[in-house]
Amino acid sequence: MEDQASKPATIRPIVDILIAATAAAAIAAHLVLRFVARDAGAVLGVPAPEVPLLLALAGGVPLVFDLVAKLLRLEFSSDLLAGLSIATSVVLGEYLAGTLVVLMLSGGQALEAYAVRRASFALEALARRMPATAHRKRGGQVEDVSLDAVAVGDAVVVFPHETCPVDGVVVEGRSTMNESYLTGEPYLLPKAVGASALSGAVNGEGALTIRAERTAVDSRYAKIMQVMRESEQRRPRLRRLGDRLGAVYTPVAIGIALAAWLASGDASRFLAVLVIATPCPLLIAIPAAIIGSISLAARRGIVIKDPAALEMIDTCRVAIFDKTGTLTYGRPKLAEILPAPGFTRDEVLAAVAGLERYSRHPLAAAVVSEAQAAGLPIEEAEEVGERPGEGLRGLVGGRAIQVTSRAKVASLAPEAAGMLPPLAGGLECVVLIDGRYAATFRFRDEPRAEGRSFVGHLGPRHHLGRILLVSGDREGEVRYLAEKVGITEVYAGQSPEQKLALVRDETSRAGTVFMGDGINDAPALTAATVGIAFGQATDVTAEAADAVIMESSLESVDELLHIGRRMRAIALQSAVGGMALSVVGMLAAAAGLLPPVAGAIAQEVIDVLAVLNALRAAAAPRTLSDFATGPRRDAIGEHGNAAEGPRVRVG
Structure with a gap:
């Protein structure tokens, strides 16, 4: 409304x-x-x-x-x-x-x-994102009903590429869902029977039947809307x-x-x-x-939504980053392979890549890309299968390869359970070859190449005395990124409500610049002195922000800071x-x-x-030395960073 x-x-x-x-x-x-x-x-x-x-x-x-x-x-x-x-x-x-x-x-x-x-635009975009109706399934028949008519326990069908209307549990079907707008996790998450589904998540290519566990007004998405509305009113x-x-x-x-x-x-x-x-x-x-300046920024790929941002950005003294899609690329990458005794890294990688070529799992592309980059020969796979909850299996070079989760190893290969490495942050999969534990693959959302130099540049050039990393992601992932880019003050596991409270508290003491790209960042973007959204941001996030970086680069953020000054x-x-x-x-x-x-x-x-x-x-300056241009590494600078590890607070 x-x-x-x-x-x-x-x-x-x-x-x-x-x-x-x-x-x-x-x-x-x-x-x-x-x-x-x-x-x-x-x-x-x-x-x-x-x-x-x-x-x-x-x-x-x-x-x-x-x-x-x-x-x-x-x-x-x-x-x-x-x-x-x-x-x-x-x-x-x-x-x-x-x-x-x-x-x-x-x-x-x-x-x-x-x-x-105008603030109402963000709320209107948030409301438009959710479907007005749901496909309720009763007695084998599917009927369209208003979202308010869905009760706890109802079965709701989510067709391919639709937005999930309620929070619930998958009771039928297989697909993937993009929950990054809500949780901050950068991956397409596989969904099978027993998996949870969040309202506002975008379904992949398979139809799913969800058993509603909350009504629409009590859903995670509705809570974000409520927080957003309160944030706008208290801006x-x-x-x-x-x-x-x-x-x-x-x-x-x-x-x-x-x-x-x-x-x-x-x-x-x-x-x-x-x-x-x-x-x-x-x-x-x-x-x-x-x-x-709005015109100059537009020519540099920066859309200014609120003119006050240009007046205020040079007075800000605290920079607050979301993790996914801002300091990272938002794409999973195979970061580590831990082979078991008797297996080599390249041997396992080549075998798994041959199998993953036939998978639509969100991590499959990262495995294949790593094998290709290493120049490994990728053999053809046979008898490929991917049963819900059991992972991917098939024959590669005459050997039985299975890619599954840590939780399934105990039932599939009990003797391998004690050989697994300690659990770390990020996503992982376990590889079994001929029924034996062969390796653990760990995946990370890698930081942007310019992340460390950009973070080091903010203090000397832009007088941003404090730099915070605030994320809804898990502690291990947040700690890993913080160490990579040189941020020492970190808040992990933050919900949209917690992000909002933190940003509001910081803004009450000093001017803040908040950078994010997901719907879960929208309330914090509104509460900050200046909110900056990245190009892959949703329409909700873009409307909530004061400026949108179209090229999704930290160099463009640097340009915005210089344009404001x-x-x-x-x-x-x-x-x-x-x-x-x-x-x-x-x-x-x-x-x-x-x-x-x-x-x-x-x-x-x-x-x-x-x-x-x-x-x-x-008019553009006579020289662009004040801006980060071209490769822009020289303009951003290679600054040292604090040697101490990040101080992590888990919400």
Whole structure:
């Protein structure tokens, strides 16, 4: 259901655009009536040139109401001066000056509004992901029912490539399921009778019948939706760059205006000072720098969802990484082969690869790829079979090969149970040759090649003092990755709720950058100061994030950090420089040298200068030395990392 609170946020940008268009049209009509057709409005009973201006000022009433509401909340933002200018211009009859201010205020807001992401989009995407109906099986017949009609104990059929609608246990069929969006595990997990299935997981190529163990409202997916909704509602309101500067600038401008009025006794000087003090460098130049940086980021394969991210990212001091798909590739790789006495690594690998060529198991491709990379001859397999729960078996080179799980070894080859190596993190399979234990294969989701240098780069170049690895994965897998990339502060086995609580706690103390790609990361992405999703992210995650890295590379994250820093520097140059010129103009207006309309025109000149400087943000730098480009290893740098092992906290 659509969040009612989101409706005003959706309508407001349209209102700003309409007000800006009305003000621009009114100014044009005023100039025509005043200088081209002076007598056209004589029959109206009011000076004709003022008619369109009065209409435009009436359209600016919502802006003034909004500013009054801010004032009542004691929020002295940069646009407060604009509201005072509009009100004062009406009282003093300076309608043209007031309309120019309406145009500047609404135009600046409209310029930024089109790029602002609304929180409800993420919840809508999350809701769209789940099916509205389920295929309930009763008495051998399958019928489509609403998701709410599924009760605990009902049999539900999940067809190939469908999303599982409820949490349950497989009672019929064989397939694989992609649960990475929910659990953080990077693998397609095999499903057979007795296996658990999570709502929101995507089924593979085989049909499954699931016995529901929870209703839809109590499912894992529904819990993530609930956490996401609470996270959106409690999202911290960031204090924007323009507001922080305006908090200092506004009292100074009002003080000069009041002093000019009291010293001269002329109320028009009060208006003249306010008009030229209208903080358009804040209202227009900063959004222009942001929009330019959004364009530059897009050309670098980075989609900015929330403009505030560019303002805030350079102020963040804590980086928080999810594991799967961010610091890793999200693809399993054969990391270790532990052969039993009497067998060699290559012998077992070649035999298993010959069998795995005929398997659709998610780990099969990793075995075949490793054998091919080692240049091993892969023999043809015969009598290949893959019975549910027993693993893969067949004949290779006249020998019986069986690939199964540790749990099945005790029943298939009891004497081998005591020969197995200790259980480690990650996925594994056990190989039996002619009924004898031959080897254990261990699989890992390997870290990105640039991971270690990137992590070492974050502190020296981007002032990120703390780097955390937070994952829903098992402790062994998380510890393995942390040691590979040089992260010393690690949280393993974290649920979406725990991730959210951790990110919220860190954000309350310092600015945070969170990077993730799964649905289970969406609440944390929302709670962080800046949330970054990777290109393979779901629509839910992409909507929850403030920025999306399309190429799924850490180098692109580095570019985003540099773009944010450069944008902030250019925005500050434009805003502070424009305000300095405005202060000069205010002093001239206070001395009676600039009447209100002339002050408005002078302010427009200042605006042009500030905006021209802000537009530099859209152009790529003369050199890209500040960005990680090409191979980008040199720009990222090869930094050393702490020698101490990771401190792991298991949730």
